[in-house]
Amino acid sequence: MRRGMTRREREVTDREEIRKILDKCQILHLGLTDGDEPYVVPLNYGYTMENEDLVLYVHGATAGYKLDLIQANPKVFFEMDCDVVPFEGQKACQYGTAYASVMGRGRAEILEDVEEKKKGLSILMKTQTGKDFEFNDKMVSIVSVIRITVSEYTAKHRPLPKMMVSEQ
Numbered sequence: 001m002r003r004g005m006t007r008r009e010r011e012v013t014d015r016e017e018i019r020k021i022l023d024k025c026q027i028l029h030l031g032l033t034d035g036d037e038p039y040v041v042p043l044n045y046g047y048t049m050e051n052e053d054l055v056l057y058v059h060g061a062t063a064g065y066k067l068d069l070i071q072a073n074p075k076v077f078f079e080m081d082c083d084v085v086p087f088e089g090q091k092a093c094q095y096g097t098a099y100a101s102v103m104g105r106g107r108a109e110i111l112e113d114v115e116e117k118k119k120g121l122s123i124l125m126k127t128q129t130g131k132d133f134e135f136n137d138k139m140v141s142i143v144s145v146i147r148i149t150v151s152e153y154t155a156k157h158r159p160l161p162k163m164m165v166s167e168q
């Protein structure tokens with residue numbers, strides 16, 4: 001089922017603002033399915049965003065549960081968040097957490113082509129560190145690189161309440 005955001009006023013649609021969130025989060029939670037059972041795994045990621053096309057890259061060992069699940073069903077869902085700041089209030093319902101987040105769905109593909117794997121790892125390291133790294137064939141042979149072509153995504157920002165901002 002697809003549905004729009006309930007708290008519309010918190011939705012982020014500006015591409016540059018979404019980029020800033022993608023630059024900061026560092027970790028994504030990748031949702032997979034094992035038959036009718038869900039499985040979620042945290043992973044570091046890299047991304048590219050050209051126009052509105054978002055592509056994510058993750059990497060890991062060459063064997064494991066998530067790879068088995070992707071091979072069986074490449075449909076994935078992901079979530080990432082940053083700027084997580086809990087705040088207090090006088091009543092229980094005034095407590096909350098400020099945050100920025102992105103989530104969406106797409107298709108995962110385990111890359112076989114060595115040059116594509118190198119590209120994915122370079123993008124991952126650029127997102128994670130801001131630095132440019134190069135990879136040789138030996139380095140890419142010992143890891144799996146997964147490309148996630150995102151078909152739809154949304155971003156959301158819950159700022160700190162104004163009163164809290166003025167206190168800081």
Ligand SMILES: Cc1cc2nc3c(=O)[nH]c(=O)nc-3n(C[C@H](O)[C@H](O)[C@H](O)COP(=O)(O)OP(=O)(O)OC[C@H]3O[C@@H](n4cnc5c(N)ncnc54)[C@H](O)[C@@H]3O)c2cc1C
Nearest residue numbers: 027028041042043044045058059060061063064065066067
């Ligand atoms: C902040 C963070 C960043 C990470 N970044 C990466 C990354 O970039 N690349 C990467 O490959 N891995 C990363 N990991 C580790 C990752 O979460 C998985 O443990 C790893 O990728 C193996 O996943 P798998 O599905 O192949 O599990 P397997 O090794 O096949 O094991 C499957 C079983 O182990 C359990 N399990 C797997 N992972 C975890 C976990 N994290 N915590 C508790 N139980 C677990 C599952 O419940 C399942 O029963 C990161 C973990 C954290 C917390």
